[in-house]
Amino acid sequence: MTPENTLRQLRIVPVIEIADAAHAVPLGQTLVEAGLPVAEVTFRTPAAAEAIARMVREVPGLLVGAGTVLSVTDVDAAVDAGAHFLVSPGLNPAVVASARSAGVPIIPGVTSPTEIEAARSLGLRLLKLFPAEAVGGLPLVKAFAAPYPDVEFMPTGGITASSLESWLQAPNVVACGGSWIATKTDIAERRWDDIRTKASQAVRLASPSVASV
Numbered sequence: 001m002t003p004e005n006t007l008r009q010l011r012i013v014p015v016i017e018i019a020d021a022a023h024a025v026p027l028g029q030t031l032v033e034a035g036l037p038v039a040e041v042t043f044r045t046p047a048a049a050e051a052i053a054r055m056v057r058e059v060p061g062l063l064v065g066a067g068t069v070l071s072v073t074d075v076d077a078a079v080d081a082g083a084h085f086l087v088s089p090g091l092n093p094a095v096v097a098s099a100r101s102a103g104v105p106i107i108p109g110v111t112s113p114t115e116i117e118a119a120r121s122l123g124l125r126l127l128k129l130f131p132a133e134a135v136g137g138l139p140l141v142k143a144f145a146a147p148y149p150d151v152e153f154m155p156t157g158g159i160t161a162s163s164l165e166s167w168l169q170a171p172n173v174v175a176c177g178g179s180w181i182a183t184k185t186d187i188a189e190r191r192w193d194d195i196r197t198k199a200s201q202a203v204r205l206a207s208p209s210v211a212s213v
Contacts, residue, residue, distance in 0.1 A: 003085040003105050004126055006038065006063050007154065007175045011168055011206040014181040014199065015040045015067060015156060023187050024051035028059035030192045031182075034199035040087055040177060042067035043074050049081045056082035067177075069106070072098045079104055087154075087177075089130050091115050096122055107154055111135045116148055126152050126174060133158025138166060145172045161198070164205050178202065 007013065014031060016039050018024055024041075031039055041052050043066060055064045065085040066078035075098040078086055086099050086106040099106035109130035110116050119127050129141055132155035136143075141153055155167055156177030167176050181202055182195045 003063060003065070004174075007085075007126075010036065010038050010063075011175045012036060012164070012181075012202045013038050013040050013065070013154065013156075013175055013177045014202075015042060015177045015179045016182050016187070017042050017044050017179075017184050018047050018051040018187060019045050019184070020188070021047040021050035021054055023190070024054040025058045026190070026192060027182060027187060027195065028055040028062045028064075030196050031199055032059060032062055034196045035203045036181075036199040037061050038063040038065070039182075040065040040067040041083075043070070043078070044068050049077045052078065052081040052083050056084075069095060069099075071095065075099050075102065075104075087128055087156075089128070091119055093118075093122065096124070109156075113144075113147065116144065116151060120148070120151065125150055126154065128177070129153045129155040129157075131157030132167075132176075133163075138163075138170060141167075141173060142170055145170070148172075161201060161205065164202065168206055 041048055052064055055062055063084050066083040067087040069086045069088045079102045086104055089109040091108040096106055107126055107128045109128040152172050152174045154175050159176050159178050160180055167173055181198045186195050
């Protein structure tokens with residue numbers, strides 16, 4: 001199964017910021033145990049690449065993505081770490097080309113029809129809507145469905161446990177990214193039980209939507 005198809009199946013992607021790579025493996029194991037075997041580790045800390053590498057090596061069954069990929073250098077670091085997919089907050093053709101050259105799927109961020117059409121011209125059909133709530137929320141992603149029926153979205157930014165179900169009911173939403181599942185504080189303080197509970201809750205919230213997709 002491709003990373004994109006796994007995302008379609010799981011429907012939720014914990015967006016994670018790891019300051020200490022030593023937390024990567026127990027965090028990954030916690031997500032797998034909760035039935036949500038996916039993590040997008042953002043390139044917002046110096047520990048990101050090592051955290052991705054440890055998860056890939058030591059947590060079987062975990063789909064590991066690299067987020068906040070802003071440059072070709074970030075692409076190289078993520079690919080070297082073994083990332084299964086890449087996510088960027090915006091659409092950078094050089095970053096897309098580098099990911100394609102490496103054979104790793106990339107999901108770039110967009111906010112407007114102009115950016116969607118630029119992404120389509122690069123052959124991309126799965127895009128990140130970011131920051132989802134701030135740029136227009138659910139009405140915006142629904143409005144994109146009519147002119148761009150071949151484009152699917154992974155909204156991220158401002159989505160919470162209380163709004164997740166509504167987002168997943170949109171037919172052009174493949175999955176949602178969420179930072180509430182494993183916050184920086186949760187991870188730093190090793191609150192694995194709390195993370196497991198929130199991840200399990202997210203899986204339950206997504207379940208009613210799976211049958212209708």
